[in-house]
Amino acid sequence: MTRKSGESIPLSIKISNYVPYLLLLPTLAYMLFFIGYPLVEGVALAFFDEQGHFTWANVNYLLYDPGSLFWDALKYTILLAAVIIPIQVSVAFGLALLFNAKFPGKNLALYTVILPLTISDVAAGLIWYVMLGQYGFFNKLLMDLGVISHPIIFFGIKNMEFLAIVMTEVWRATAIVFVIIFAGLQMISHEYYEAAEVFGATTWQRFRYIIFPLLLPSLQAALIIRTLFAFQIFGVVWTLAGRDIPVLAGEAYYAQTTLLRPGVAALYALIIAALSVSVGAIYIKFFKAKYLEAGM
Amino acid sequence: MVDVHLRGIVKKFGHTIALRGIDLDVEDGEFVVLLGPSGCGKTTTLRIIAGLEKPTKGKVIFGNRDVTYLPPRERNISMVFQSYAVWPHMKVYDNIAFPLKIKKVPKEEIDRKVKWAAELLQISDLLDRYPHQLSGGQRQRVAVARAIVVEPQVLLMDEPLSNLDALLRVKMRSELKKLQRRIKVTTIYVTHDQVEAMTMGDRIAVMKDGKIMQIGTPTEIYHKPANMFVAGFIGSPQMNFIDVTVSEEADGLSLVSEDFKIKLPPDIAELVKQYTGKTLVMGIRPEHIYPEGFAPSNVKRTVKISGVVDFVEALGSDTIIHLNTGSRIIVVKASGTYHTNIGEKLNVELGLDKIHIFRKDTEEAIL
Amino acid sequence: MSNEKILTSRGDIIRYYTYRIILAGLVIIAVVWIALPFIMTILYALADPAQYYDPHVIIPTSYTLKHVNQLLILGAYQATINSVIVALITIGFSFLIGLPAGYAFARYRFRGKDSLKLFIVALRMFPMMVIAVPLLVLYFKLGLADTLVGIGLAHTSMALPFVILITSSIIAGVRVDYEEAAMVFGLSRIGAFFRVTLPLALPGLTAAAIFTFIMSWNEVFIAAVLSFQNRTLPAFILNLIAGSTDFIKFAGAFIMVIPALIFVFIAGKYLVRMWGITLK
Ligand SMILES: Nc1ncnc2c1ncn2[C@@H]1O[C@H](COP(=O)(O)OP(=O)(O)OP(=O)(O)O)[C@@H](O)[C@H]1O
Ligand SMILES: [Mg+2]
Numbered sequence: 007m008t009r010k011s012g013e014s015i016p017l018s019i020k021i022s023n024y025v026p027y028l029l030l031l032p033t034l035a036y037m038l039f040f041i042g043y044p045l046v047e048g049v050a051l052a053f054f055d056e057q058g059h060f061t062w063a064n065v066n067y068l069l070y071d072p073g074s075l076f077w078d079a080l081k082y083t084i085l086l087a088a089v090i091i092p093i094q095v096s097v098a099f100g101l102a103l104l105f106n107a108k109f110p111g112k113n114l115a116l117y118t119v120i121l122p123l124t125i126s127d128v129a130a131g132l133i134w135y136v137m138l139g140q141y142g143f144f145n146k147l148l149m150d151l152g153v154i155s156h157p158i159i160f161f162g163i164k165n166m167e168f169l170a171i172v173m174t175e176v177w178r179a180t181a182i183v184f185v186i187i188f189a190g191l192q193m194i195s196h197e198y199y200e201a202a203e204v205f206g207a208t209t210w211q212r213f214r215y216i217i218f219p220l221l222l223p224s225l226q227a228a229l230i231i232r233t234l235f236a237f238q239i240f241g242v243v244w245t246l247a248g249r250d251i252p253v254l255a256g257e258a259y260y261a262q263t264t265l266l267r268p269g270v271a272a273l274y275a276l277i278i279a280a281l282s283v284s285v286g287a288i289y290i291k292f293f294k295a296k297y298l299e300a301g302m
Numbered sequence: 303m304v305d306v307h308l309r310g311i312v313k314k315f316g317h318t319i320a321l322r323g324i325d326l327d328v329e330d331g332e333f334v335v336l337l338g339p340s341g342c343g344k345t346t347t348l349r350i351i352a353g354l355e356k357p358t359k360g361k362v363i364f365g366n367r368d369v370t371y372l373p374p375r376e377r378n379i380s381m382v383f384q385s386y387a388v389w390p391h392m393k394v395y396d397n398i399a400f401p402l403k404i405k406k407v408p409k410e411e412i413d414r415k416v417k418w419a420a421e422l423l424q425i426s427d428l429l430d431r432y433p434h435q436l437s438g439g440q441r442q443r444v445a446v447a448r449a450i451v452v453e454p455q456v457l458l459m460d461e462p463l464s465n466l467d468a469l470l471r472v473k474m475r476s477e478l479k480k481l482q483r484r485i486k487v488t489t490i491y492v493t494h495d496q497v498e499a500m501t502m503g504d505r506i507a508v509m510k511d512g513k514i515m516q517i518g519t520p521t522e523i524y525h526k527p528a529n530m531f532v533a534g535f536i537g538s539p540q541m542n543f544i545d546v547t548v549s550e551e552a553d554g555l556s557l558v559s560e561d562f563k564i565k566l567p568p569d570i571a572e573l574v575k576q577y578t579g580k581t582l583v584m585g586i587r588p589e590h591i592y593p594e595g596f597a598p599s600n601v602k603r604t605v606k607i608s609g610v611v612d613f614v615e616a617l618g619s620d621t622i623i624h625l626n627t628g629s630r631i632i633v634v635k636a637s638g639t640y641h642t643n644i645g646e647k648l649n650v651e652l653g654l655d656k657i658h659i660f661r662k663d664t665e666e667a668i669l
Numbered sequence: 670m671s672n673e674k675i676l677t678s679r680g681d682i683i684r685y686y687t688y689r690i691i692l693a694g695l696v697i698i699a700v701v702w703i704a705l706p707f708i709m710t711i712l713y714a715l716a717d718p719a720q721y722y723d724p725h726v727i728i729p730t731s732y733t734l735k736h737v738n739q740l741l742i743l744g745a746y747q748a749t750i751n752s753v754i755v756a757l758i759t760i761g762f763s764f765l766i767g768l769p770a771g772y773a774f775a776r777y778r779f780r781g782k783d784s785l786k787l788f789i790v791a792l793r794m795f796p797m798m799v800i801a802v803p804l805l806v807l808y809f810k811l812g813l814a815d816t817l818v819g820i821g822l823a824h825t826s827m828a829l830p831f832v833i834l835i836t837s838s839i840i841a842g843v844r845v846d847y848e849e850a851a852m853v854f855g856l857s858r859i860g861a862f863f864r865v866t867l868p869l870a871l872p873g874l875t876a877a878a879i880f881t882f883i884m885s886w887n888e889v890f891i892a893a894v895l896s897f898q899n900r901t902l903p904a905f906i907l908n909l910i911a912g913s914t915d916f917i918k919f920a921g922a923f924i925m926v927i928p929a930l931i932f933v934f935i936a937g938k939y940l941v942r943m944w945g946i947t948l949k
Contacts, residue, residue, distance in 0.1 A: 043803075051803055120941060132919070198389055262802055275800075286794050368675050368676060368681075
């Protein structure tokens with residue numbers, strides 16, 4: 007923007023009005039191409055056949071085919087979310103309060119606790135496969151201690167697999183909830199709860215009147231994120247239980263890679279998306295939208 | 303109420319040593335001011351008394367009870383935090399009411415007390431606002447109001463007036479002091495501001511680098527500083543420090559500097575005799591040096607020094623004269639009506655009874 | 670008080686240390702709970718099978734790299750390299766495209782800003798697995814199917830909303846005055862960005878880049894759908910484990926755990942601190 011003459015100044019200001027849009031243009035174009043287009047294409051795959059005619063074939067497969075595990079998948083996806091999320095959020099909350107205290111070796115402990123943040127769900131599944139196997143650490147330890155006389159079998163039995171998945175998910179994804187809540191806690195000035203303590207508030211009163219209300223936004227952000235990601239649960243389930251415990255994303259993967267029916271896979275994916283959007287909308291209605299920005 | 307004692311308090315944060323052995327006795331109902339430069343450990347001392355920090359070494363005693371391990375909430379204290387710590391999610395009213403609610407005070411009484419405190423601090427109009435809708439000074443007053451609604455054993459205040467305008471500060475000073483006298487609460491008050499310290503404190507503890515350099519009444523601190531640090535920190539403009547050698551002459555001892563010589567009367571000479579031949583530091587406050595002929599009648603013994611006026615600050619009530627005596631500048635505080643010009647030759651009189659003498663090595667006061 | 674006795678209450682001291690001990694106990698439980706599976710995975714993956722199948726040997730004493738080597742030869746080595754390449758492509762594209770957008774959000778006021786930002790936040794929450802299957806159809810047409818660039822581009826769309834939101838809060842955290850001062854002293858807006866804002870934002874941006882790397886590194890669904898031969902590590906392992914022996918699974922876990930330890934070792938500080946930035 008050189009200013010050679012008087013007239014070029016209005017022009018340059020005019021241009022500069024468009025600068026933010028220009029900066030955003032690549033993003034919008036990219037999103038349109040890599041998200042917008044596939045989304046439309048996904049609807050097409052799910053509801054139209056190769057000739058471009060509308061079809062219920064994929065929906066019918068999903069609902070009525072004996073090989074389809076749709077209802078189970080829906081049930082288990084929601085059930086897992088309902089069991090895992092409350093545990094995760096409370097454990098993460100407790101951890102965050104714990105790590106808010108001062109103690110020697112805190113950083114080392116902190117880095118250890120966030121380790122699971124850096125591994126994929128497939129890796130987490132395999133790690134717990136090692137832990138819970140018939141000759142895994144867990145069984146050997148309990149047997150050696152004399153707590154049990156026969157190894158507990160986790161894999162191949164539905165309920166035990168469910169338990170294993172819950173343990174693994176709590177172990178794996180509590181870290182992200184923890185990190186969000188902990189970051190929120192770090193940003194609350196220590197003096198806020200110290201002041202309460204000076205004025206005689208007990209631990210519970212400090213939590214109830216100071217920490218909890220100030221931490222609510224982070225808590226809500228963590229809750230939303232975990233809930234939406236819980237609907238995408240896949241790697242852990244697939245490695246620990248395969249299709250014994252069907253989940254929506256697992257069924258999508260199965261339909262795509264084994265059944266070779268992209269239409270069904272696309273339909274599953276759309277159902278996950280619809281579920282996320284509606285739950286997201288409910289959350290936004292209850293919490294303020296700005297909290298959404300908080301998390302990852 | 304209760305008396306507060308610190309015994310050999312040491313506090314380390316990792317490798318930094320914030321406090322290096324603090325001993326302090328605050329009597330029941332006394333108002334003690336902690337005064338010192340930034341970073342000297344004032345806030346840390348308060349936080350240890352409050353129980354928010356555990357001392358690395360040493361004991362905190364309330365009355366005859368060792369409270370070192372007692373959590374803050376059981377110490378029956380109240381505090382104004384340096385950064386206010388006014389809770390952002392509560393309205394001003396609820397902030398001030400909180401300590402009372404915790405103590406399960408009846409609602410009507412809470413209301414009465416909150417209104418009283420708000421009135422005193424001139425924030426009655428703000429009770430319905432959130433802290434982010436307040437200015438820094440208003441927030442600070444909320445913090446003070448919150449600290450005084452309860453009747454604690456010990457009141458701790460960390461620079462509670464630092465953010466107020468000059469007028470309000472003077473008013474609040476006297477209000478707080480009156481309140482403290484009335485409820486006779488043992489008070490430990492931190493400030494940077496020496497006027498505040500001098501006017502409010504029953505006693506002042508001057509701190510430096512995690513140590514108490516001197517503790518005493520405002521008069522003691524001003525007239526009998528225990529060392530060069532206290533002497534230099536208290537008083538404005540700062541005390542003049544002049545290197546002098548003690549020399550023995552036929553008619554007695556003299557302090558000899560590069561620019562002048564002061565013949566010592568026998569009483570002072572007695573004190574410095576053992577330093578004959580050594581270098582000491584002489585200190586004299588600017589207000590104890592007078593332009594020739596202007597010394598008050600009660601100042602009997604004076605010594606004359608001459609120099610050239612280097613610079614003049616006319617402050618209205620005072621005139622500060624920077625006098626070049628040859629190799630150094632000496633600052634003189636004359637009355638505001640006194641007039642002189644840069645470059646003029648000027649004779650001044652030094653009040654001999656007001657001089658201080660310090661050892662050069664330890665900086666301790668000899669006189 | 671000098672003539673009175675000072676009462677030191679033992680109860681206070683006992684209570685204080687009891688709290689400290691409970692705190693320490695809870696921290697130890699948390700650390701063991703997280704760390705033990707990592708440690709045992711490493712030990713068991715390298716254990717001699719004879720010892721593994723001995724119910725009385727909890728901590729193996731003899732170790733072998735046989736299974737890990739076997740897995741590496743089967744393709745894990747190549748898959749690891751693929752994963753790194755995909756992650757780097759993802760970082761490159763998402764920052765190239767996302768940084769200007771983040772800057773726009775942080776530094777300009779413009780009409781529609783809030784709705785655009787909300788839209789990007791919503792995308793952040795949107796399950797990206799939805800695009801995997803249709804994208805494959807598109808990739809066949811474009812010749813991107815089963816290529817690392819293809820996976821990288823898909824991961825970019827997953828990472829982009831995150832990169833935009835976080836870079837905008839990092840840049841917003843660098844005070845405008847610094848940039849304005851640079852402009853007053855003769856730099857252009859772009860010059861001011863590169864000479865002043867970027868260096869100040871660099872630690873935060875590094876953290877964001879590391880997290881982007883980890884997101885791509887860990888993503889398995891999209892990668893598994895979009896590739897058949899050129900698989901990333903998690904996709905490769907996901908595909909392999911279905912019919913393989915326990916020891917191959919253990920080796921798979923081992924190979925994926927080691928980089929995680931390296932990530933935390935080099936970037937632990939950033940991984941914790943970054944969330945503070947996002948929350949601003
Ligand atoms: N939490 C902490 N961690 C490390 N060092 C600290 C901590 N708190 C205080 N310090 C250090 O201890 C010393 C004393 O700090 P303190 O806050 O008591 O000073 P202060 O006298 O209150 O200063 P100011 O007048 O600026 O408020 C300083 O050097 C400070 O850097
Ligand atoms: Mg302080």
